Amino acid sequence: MQVRRTPPHLLAALLLLLVAAATSLARAHNITSLLAGHPDFSTFNHYLSATHLAAEINSRTTITVLAVSNAAMNDLLAEHPTTTTLKNILSLHVLLDYFGSKKLHQLTDGSALAATLFQSTGSAPGSSGFVNITDLKGGKVGFAPEEGGSSDAGAYFVKSLEELAYNISVIEISKVLPSAIAAAPAPEPSQVNVTDVMAAHGCKEFADALLNSSDALKTYEDNVVGGLTAFCPLDDPFKAFRLKFDNLSAADRASFLEFFATPVYMSMSMLRSNNGLMNTLATDGSRKFDFTVQNDGQDVTLKTKVNTAKITGTLLDEQPLVIYTLDKVLLPQELFKAAVSPAPAPAPTPEKAAESPKAAAKHKSPPAPPTSAASDAPADSPDGTVADQKSNANARICCGRFGFMALSLLLVVLAL
Numbered sequence: 001m002q003v004r005r006t007p008p009h010l011l012a013a014l015l016l017l018l019v020a021a022a023t024s025l026a027r028a029h030n031i032t033s034l035l036a037g038h039p040d041f042s043t044f045n046h047y048l049s050a051t052h053l054a055a056e057i058n059s060r061t062t063i064t065v066l067a068v069s070n071a072a073m074n075d076l077l078a079e080h081p082t083t084t085t086l087k088n089i090l091s092l093h094v095l096l097d098y099f100g101s102k103k104l105h106q107l108t109d110g111s112a113l114a115a116t117l118f119q120s121t122g123s124a125p126g127s128s129g130f131v132n133i134t135d136l137k138g139g140k141v142g143f144a145p146e147e148g149g150s151s152d153a154g155a156y157f158v159k160s161l162e163e164l165a166y167n168i169s170v171i172e173i174s175k176v177l178p179s180a181i182a183a184a185p186a187p188e189p190s191q192v193n194v195t196d197v198m199a200a201h202g203c204k205e206f207a208d209a210l211l212n213s214s215d216a217l218k219t220y221e222d223n224v225v226g227g228l229t230a231f232c233p234l235d236d237p238f239k240a241f242r243l244k245f246d247n248l249s250a251a252d253r254a255s256f257l258e259f260f261a262t263p264v265y266m267s268m269s270m271l272r273s274n275n276g277l278m279n280t281l282a283t284d285g286s287r288k289f290d291f292t293v294q295n296d297g298q299d300v301t302l303k304t305k306v307n308t309a310k311i312t313g314t315l316l317d318e319q320p321l322v323i324y325t326l327d328k329v330l331l332p333q334e335l336f337k338a339a340v341s342p343a344p345a346p347a348p349t350p351e352k353a354a355e356s357p358k359a360a361a362k363h364k365s366p367p368a369p370p371t372s373a374a375s376d377a378p379a380d381s382p383d384g385t386v387a388d389q390k391s392n393a394n395a396r397i398c399c400g401r402f403g404f405m406a407l408s409l410l411l412v413v414l415a416l
Helices: 008-027 031-036 039-050 053-058 070-077 083-091 194-199 204-211 214-223 235-246 250-258 268-273 357-362 386-415
Strands: 063-067 111-115 130-135 141-145 155-164 168-173 228-233 276-278 291-296 299-303 308-318 321-326
Touching: 031 039, 031 053, 031 155, 031 168, 039 053, 039 070, 039 083, 053 083, 053 268, 194 204, 194 214, 194 228, 194 308, 194 321, 204 214, 204 228, 204 235, 204 250, 214 228, 214 250, 228 235, 228 308, 268 299, 268 308
Parallel strands: 063 168, 228 321
Antiparallel strands: 111 130, 130 141, 141 155, 155 168, 276 291, 291 299, 299 308, 308 321
């Protein structure tokens, strides 16, 4: 019996694919699950979720979490910080770089300056959103916010809790990092006037329309505390669209305005990592009023079957409320018809004998109807095909990640 040997290059290819699969799985971390095995940090873990920081942490591939014990969190909570203030304080404990226990004791020149999630929000003035890490004498490692240029250690490294090399490190520090800027009183989201923020930053037309629709405005206000992501078209595109908006019924105007917000907080990094269909405040049974979030490089776009709009800026990002600007008025297919694609040109036919002027006039083709306004004409009813679009989007997300890997493994096995 002849034994068939597997060629070395095929074995090497298989090994590389298995390593790639392991690497892909390692990158999928979940901070809530990692901390669930450490009951002494249950309070810290709970407030990472309550402030929506857990989702931010999970969306990043290189990060370090400075966790504090339940006792340290109880001292912080005794000061009764608002949700926004608590989010600022905890975001200072999330470093945008990997620092495992080994790296902490091998810092170049004995120190490092790390950016934090607090810095990335834009709420931290100057360098106050950075943390200074210092390898001290006697094996201690100190952490202190870079406020006023001070490098005095405010907290110390205690132990490593979880480490996925060069991906996520969760370490315990001795106490909450002291920061007067992060701990400064901040208003609760319910105290923020959504229309005032919009009107002051280039979305006055949309804000005025929202103020004139009591039903839509109340829906926005009722959802702020639980989480709200709003997208407001800038003034110029909304002015150009205003006549069509005014021609809608009062109920349709309310649904249209509610279509521009989702009942959940979605930071920019969360939008970039969560492509697919998204429900809105207007979603109600068969009237889906949803849109698809897509990435184009660093750009994030919102797409319906009618048109596409791009996010151009962030007016406010204070969890659980975030407001973005759009370069166009996004149109829901429930209220507006999709643009009709032009029919293909007919194939050329054999030439006929020349006709008389009268005969030619009798068979003259009528001019093509104008299509420039078709994309924003009011629709008679929705076309009911969003469910298929959702199914296809989910299939692409599900299969795209591992499709190439699975196909490659199959080819290798067949070659053995």
